[in-house]
Amino acid sequence: MLLAALVLSATAVVIDDPKATVKVDSAKREVIITAGPFDVPAMDPGMKHADMEMMAGHDTPLIRFEWPVDGWLRGYSVSVEDATGKPVDRRVIHHLIGVNFDRRQLLYPAIERIFGIGRETEDMMVPASIGVPMKNGLRLGMYMAWENETGHDLNGIRIKVKLNYSPKNLNPRPVDALPLYMDVNLTVGGDNEFDVPPGRSEKGWEFTMPVDGRLLGYSGHLHDYGVGVRLEDVATGKVLGQVHATLAADGKITKITRSLPGVGGDGIRLKAGRKYRVVGSYLNPTGGVLVKGAMAHITGIFAPDDFRKWPTIDLGNESTQDDLASLNELGGHNHGDHKH
């Protein structure tokens, strides 16, 4: 009986893009997206990250799918397997970004980035007391960039993204929270990379918070030679949160910290109308400028005090149009930008 129930609870749906399938395992409370097959040529061993960034068609085309259940998203994990189903080192993914066409970001007139991993980030899971509200039928998508340093071509590999959810009848009801993206150098619909001069340097971006709420958890993203990213209050200079990078001896980034101030605590209170700044710091030992070699942002999960005040998508907004156009052009041959 139990086995039958498990089998019945897993239903496969093939959607319009034949490259992605969506499966629900209601026993494990997982939505499993499988994308592929992909052929990923080996990188030239002398290739630097910045060279890779400049390559045409750096990101894969957008892979669209529909979210299949009502409830809350509370975590995700990403794995890669070869044509025979054997695991492949996940570090062949430079980044993987999930987007939600049905919700806007808080700080940018751009569509929501709902999940994301970088080479240096670990899988994400928050306690069941928190969740991102999700409705059956939400239009999602994802894209990724490869960094195949294995020394050999990878043919027919597949990516598996497991999205953990809480069902809609979960009791007690989770606190509604939404992704919060804060980048030191983003042009919506354009890129967010910047040059890093030799030695120590910082780059910051100031913004005014549109709504009241609490930052419940956060991590971030940096490239090689990154030191950290912090969030500070502009008026007082007080550092409210920070992420730190762990680098290997050669300066390559291996890990980035994660904090959950909203678990066992109230989180970091951010106030509507108040100014904040996100600042990325780098220490470049190469003696030269790293051209477009860096990115720095904090990604968090934010509980607004009043959900109704969250900004809605305005399709007439030029930046929103640029954002949508850039997603639709992914995988083209005329750009090598790197969007998160």
Ligand SMILES: [Cu+2]
């Ligand atoms: Cu990046």
